[in-house]
Amino acid sequence: MGKIVAVTGNEAVANALRQADPDVCSLYPITPQSDIVQRFSSFVSNGQVRTELLNAESEHSAMSAAIGAAAAGGRVITATSSQGLALMWEMLHIAAGMNMPIIMPLVNRALSAPINIHGDHSDGMGARDTGWVQLWSESAQEAYDNTIMAFRIGEHMDIRLPVMVCMDGFIVSHSIARMEYLEDAEVSGFIGPYQPKNPLLDMEHPKSFGPLILTDLYHEYKRLQHEIMGRVQDVVLQVSDEFAKLSGRRYGLFESYRLEDAEIALVILNSAAGTSKDVVDEFRDKGIKAGLLKPRLFRPFPYAEVGQALKHLKAVCVMDRADSFGGYGPMFMEISSTLYQAVQANGAGAGPKLINKIYGLGGRDYMPHDAGRVLEELHEIAGGAPVRIVKEYIGVRE
C-alpha cells in the first residue's frame, strides 16, 4: 500500500524519478524545475539511487548528453522548464527522430520576453511538433503517476519515444498537496528493468546512429515516425490500466468531468482544471448543465475520442494558457480540428459553438470568477446568443 504524504509537485516527481532508478541523469538548473534536479542530486549523493549524474553546461548539452546516454543503451532522465526547453528545441526533434526513450518532467513556465518565471503552457505547446509524447498533469499526484507511467510508455518496445510530463510551475511544482506515494518496490516492479534496443555500447555489433538521409528515404522515415506515434495511444491505455490495478487511480486519454449530459463545457489543461471543476459544480447546482474535459495525452492527440466526448455539446470554450500569436490558442486549434472531424463523421448537426479564451499567462491567477464568466457566456451562447468574439484574452488588467 502507498503512503499518504504532503509534498510539492517537484518533490513528488523527484521521488518518481528516484523510484525509476535511472542509469544517467543529465541536468541543468532552471526555475521552477531546479528543485527536481536538486532533490535528485541529493538522492545520488546519499546513495539512494545508482544513477550517474551529468551536470551539463546548458539545456542543449543536457539533452544532447541524454541522447548519447540513451543511445548507449540505458535509462535516462532530465528535466526542464521554459527557456531551457526552448534551448533544447533542436535536440528535442533529434531525441524523437532517433527513438530515444528519454523521460523529462517539464515544469511549465512562461517564455521570454519579458522574462517571467511563473507558470503557463507556452513552453510545452512550443514543443508540440517535436515528436515527443506529452502527458499533462493537474496535480502533484497526477504528475507523480504520469512520471512513473512515462517510463513504461516511452520504453515500450513498440514505440521507443521520449516522453515529457508537464505540470504547472509554482502552482503545482511549489505548492504542498496531499498525495499518495507508491512503495519503491511497487514502482520498480511496475516499471521493470530497462530493455535496451540496438545499444551503441554493444561493441561486438557496431552500429551507426544518426545517418544522413536525403530525398530518397527521408519522407519514408518521417512516415514511420508518424506510424509509431499512432501506436502510442494504445500503449498509454494499456499502461494506465495496469497502473490502475496497482494504484487504484485510473487515467484515460483525458478526463471527462460531468460531461455526459452537459450542454456547455470547458476544455482546460492542468491545474486550472481543478479550479474549473468547482465552478462547474456551482453551475450544476444552479441547474445549468456544465461540464469539463481535461486533456491528459496531448501528443499524440486523441482526436476521435475527444471529438466523441464533445460533439453533443451546445457550446464549448477552449481555455489556452498559451497563445499562438496571429493564430488561435494552440489547444483551440486541436479542438476545432477534432470537432470538425467529429461533426463530419456524425453527418448531423453543426456541432457545438466554439470559443477560445487565453488566460493565466506568466502566472496570472485564474480565479473561480474567471471560470464563472466563461461558463455564463457559454450558457448564453447555448441559449441562442451569437458568438461575440472567437478568441479573447480574459483576466486582463485594462
Next chain:
Amino acid sequence: MELSTKELLKWSAEVKLRQKSKQEDRFEHGHRLCAGCGAPTVVKMVLMATDYPVVIANATGCLEVSSCIQEYTAWRVPWIHSAFENAAATMAGVETMYRAQRKAGKSSLPENVKFIAFGGDGGTYDIGLQSLSGAMERGHDMLYVCYDNGAYMNTGIQRSSATPLGADTTTAPVGKANPGGKPQARKDLTRIMAAHGIPYAAQASPSHWLDLMTKVQKAHEIKGPKFMNIITPCNRGWRTATDNSIELSRLAVETCYWPLYEVENGRLRVTVIPEEKKPAQLFFKPQGRFKHLFAPENEGVLEKVQAEIDRIWERLLKESES
C-alpha cells in the same frame, strides 16, 4: 620523411606497424569525402593508433555527412551523430552511460573502451565550443579531435574563428572594399583547451604521422578529458590540387604556421622542431584562398602574418620544456 631509423624501429616495435597495415580499417573505404580531402587520412591515423575498442561521436560536418548515408556506413566501430554543436556533449552522455553500466556490473561491457569525438573547426571552435568546454571541465574520459580545415567547408567555405587572417572565404570574400580577406587572426583553440587544465592537449598534422599517432596513443593512456587539434587540408576550400594534402600539412608544420606541440599536465613541449624554419609564404603560395595576398594592394599583409607566426613560435619555444 624526417624520421630517423631509430625512431622508425621504435615505432614498428611499439605499434607493430606491419601488423597494423594488415588490419581491417575501422574507418572503411566507400565514404563520400572529396578526392584529396585530408579528413579521412586523419581519421584513419587516429583510429589506427590504438587497438582499444573505440566509440565515435561525430559533429555534423563533412566527415559526418560523407561517412554515414542511409543504408551505408564507413564506420566499423560504434558511431553516433546527433547535431552540429554537441559532439562533446553527446559523447559525454555515451561515456557516462558506460560508467553507469560498468558500475552496475554489466559484464558484457569490455574494459578500457575509448571514447573519441570528431568535429570540424566550425563545430569545435565556434558553435561547439561551449559543449566542448563543458565536457572537458566535467572531466569525461574522452579524446576530442578537431580536424581543422580552417572554415565551414561542408556548407560552402564560410569563415570560422579558425580561418587564418587574410583567407578568402564566402562570408568574408575578397572584394574592392575588402581586398585583404578575413581581417581577424585565428582563435588559438589548442591553448584555450590547455587552459582548461585538462591532462592532455596537443596539435598534430597528418604529415607527421608518427608524431600524430604517438600523441593519440599517449592520450588514450591518460584517464580524463583530452583534446587534439589536427590540421586537415581541404582542397575545395583552400583552392589547391587534390594530390597534396600531406605536402600542404607538412608545409604548415615546416613554416611553423601549425606548430606541433603538446601540453601534458600543464607542461608544454614542442614535439617537432623543423630543421629549417621555412618562410610562411611557402605554405600560403600554393593556396588559392591566399592568392590576393600576393597582389600589390595587399603589400605588407604577408609580413604581418609572418610576424604573428614568428611571435607564436618563439613563445612556444620559450615555454617548451623539452
